[in-house]
Structure formats: C-alpha cells, structure tokens
Amino acid sequence: MKLTKDQIEQLKKMISSKGYPYIDVQYEILDHVACKIEELMAHDPKLSLEAAFTKVHASFGIFGFSSLEESYEKTIQQKATKFTLEALVTIWTSWRIILPFGLTALFLGLAFFNQLFFGDSYIGSYLFAIGIFLILLHLITGRSWRSLKTYHQYAAARQSSPFAVLLYIGLYVAYTLLWHSSEIQWWNIASMSKEQWICIGIIFITFSLLLSVRKSIDHSIERTHKLQRLYETV
Structure with missing residues (x-):
C-alpha cells in the first residue's frame, strides 16, 4: 500500500x-x-x-x-568529493574558467587597493580579511547571511564547511606572502618573483575549488529537493 x-x-x-x-x-x-x-x-x-x-x-x-x-x-561525502572533482574539471575545460580568473583578478585588485590605502597596518589586514570572508560566504552559499542557517541544515554543506574554512585560510596566507615577500611593480609583470607567481596560482586554484565545492553542495541539495x-x- x-x-x-x-x-x-x-x-x-x-x-x-x-x-x-x-x-x-x-x-x-x-x-x-x-x-x-x-x-x-x-x-x-x-x-x-x-x-x-x-x-x-x-x-x-x-x-x-x-x-x-x-x-x-559517508555516501554524501563520497559523492561530494567525486562531484567536486568533476565540477573542477568542467570549470577548467570550459568558458567557466573565466570565473576563477575573474575572482582572482578581483582578489588581487582589492588587495592592491588595500595595500595602497592602508600599507602594512593591522587595520588594513583585518578589513581585507573581513571583506574576503563576506565575498566567500556569498560565493559558497549563493545566499544572504540570513539564509545561511537554512543552508547549514544540510549535511552536505556542514561537511564542506571545514574545507571551505581551510581554503579561506589559504587565501589569506597567499595574500600575506604575496604582499610581504617583495615589492610588486604592477606596470612591470616581469619584475614579479617566482614565489609571487606561485601565490597567484594558489589563489586561482583556491577560487576554482571554492566554485566546485559550491556546485557539489547544490547538486546534493537538489537531490534532497527532488525527494x-x-x-x-x-
């Protein structure tokens, strides 16, 4: 029956x-x-x-x-890992690659203006950290702060949260290394050191992973919506 x-x-x-x-x-x-x-x-x-x-x-x-x-x-976690990798490949092999490139450019632009106005002061670093956190919060959830509570009512989102936090820390560390290793001459890209290029590469990969994680979470939530x-x- x-x-x-x-x-x-x-x-x-x-x-x-x-x-x-x-x-x-x-x-x-x-x-x-x-x-x-x-x-x-x-x-x-x-x-x-x-x-x-x-x-x-x-x-x-x-x-x-x-x-x-x-x-x-465990099944949700396995599927999330698999779909995250698939989403990463999709991003890197299609027009969607402009998304992590665009976010990397935005990140570098914000960091540059932050450095220009605040220099190496702690206030500038804190403001930058908060600003990037809010951008990533919207990037991962695609939602406002008020609906974040609803988003975290899903096991798929909860399991991805520590990973997203680690990526956020990675972004901030990359920013710190990038701007404190040596002076960047924006009009002369060739003057940038290998370490600085590596930091920019890490930032690009991090944004790619963040976009993939969000797609994976949305995929899992969509299955729940179907049920x-x-x-x-x-």
Missing part, C-alpha cells in the same frame, strides 16, 4: 524526533523507511503507522537509524 500525505508528514516528524537534524539525511532515511513501512502495512492492513515505524526502527538494532545515518553521511517534491506531492 502507498502511504498518504498525512502519514508521510507523521513519518517525517517521527524521524526528526529521533535526533536527525539535517534535512538531506532526514529525507534519505524517509525514502528508505517509507518503503519498509509500506511493505509491513501491505502485509498487515490493521497495523498502525506508529507500530510499523517502531518495528522498522527496532530492526536496525539498539542504535536505531544511527547506522543508516552514518552510511548516508521533498516526491513525498510532498503524494
């Missing part, structure tokens, strides 16, 4: 009450559990939804859906 829309809503609340806060994990569990409950209720029409849910939950042992949650999070549409239109 097929579960009704009301039963699906009840089932979502039951799963959420077991302590699974991430939307994508909830829907992956729902997709798995709903099928088992439909089978149980088809064999025993008198079985209530609550009783069927209890049976299915008990079938996973004393840890309940925890093993299922762990399995899905949401599937179960909300029952």
Whole structure:
C-alpha cells in the first residue's frame, strides 16, 4: 500500500524526533523507511503507522537509524568529493574558467587597493580579511547571511564547511606572502618573483575549488529537493 500525505508528514516528524537534524539525511532515511513501512502495512492492513515505524526502527538494532545515518553521511561525502572533482574539471575545460580568473583578478585588485590605502597596518589586514570572508560566504552559499542557517541544515554543506574554512585560510596566507615577500611593480609583470607567481596560482586554484565545492553542495541539495517534491506531492 502507498502511504498518504498525512502519514508521510507523521513519518517525517517521527524521524526528526529521533535526533536527525539535517534535512538531506532526514529525507534519505524517509525514502528508505517509507518503503519498509509500506511493505509491513501491505502485509498487515490493521497495523498502525506508529507500530510499523517502531518495528522498522527496532530492526536496525539498539542504535536505531544511527547506522543508516552514518552510511548516508559517508555516501554524501563520497559523492561530494567525486562531484567536486568533476565540477573542477568542467570549470577548467570550459568558458567557466573565466570565473576563477575573474575572482582572482578581483582578489588581487582589492588587495592592491588595500595595500595602497592602508600599507602594512593591522587595520588594513583585518578589513581585507573581513571583506574576503563576506565575498566567500556569498560565493559558497549563493545566499544572504540570513539564509545561511537554512543552508547549514544540510549535511552536505556542514561537511564542506571545514574545507571551505581551510581554503579561506589559504587565501589569506597567499595574500600575506604575496604582499610581504617583495615589492610588486604592477606596470612591470616581469619584475614579479617566482614565489609571487606561485601565490597567484594558489589563489586561482583556491577560487576554482571554492566554485566546485559550491556546485557539489547544490547538486546534493537538489537531490534532497527532488525527494521533498516526491513525498510532498503524494
């Protein structure tokens, strides 16, 4: 038998009450559990939804859906890594390569003007760090600060957060090395040292990875949205 829309809503609340806060994990569990409950209720029409849910939950042992949650999070992580690499290749082999080039140019331009107005002062460094953080926040989420909370309700976004933070730190370190290694003469690119070119290369690669991570997260969230549409239109 097929579960009704009301039963699906009840089932979502039951799963959420077991302590699974991430939307994508909830829907992956729902997709798995709903099928088992439909089978149980088809064999025993008198079985209530609550009783069927209890049976299915008990079938996973004393840890309940925890093993299922762990399995899905590992799957999400594996898919995210695979899709990030695929997105990186797509960016570097298409017109989209102008995006990391453009962001690198923007980064260097902001850094140059920051250096021009503030020199080596701590105030300039702090302002630059905050400015780049806000740009990256929008770059990764594609959303405003207010909706960042919703974005982090997905396990895919949570797992990518430490990676994004490391990339941000890498950007700031590259900026520091670039502007404190030796003076850059912007009118004479040939005067730039090998170390400075390496720093610029790191900045370009970092922006490429950040764009790829965002695409990977959006891909994972889109799968969850498909499951949401599937179960909300029952």
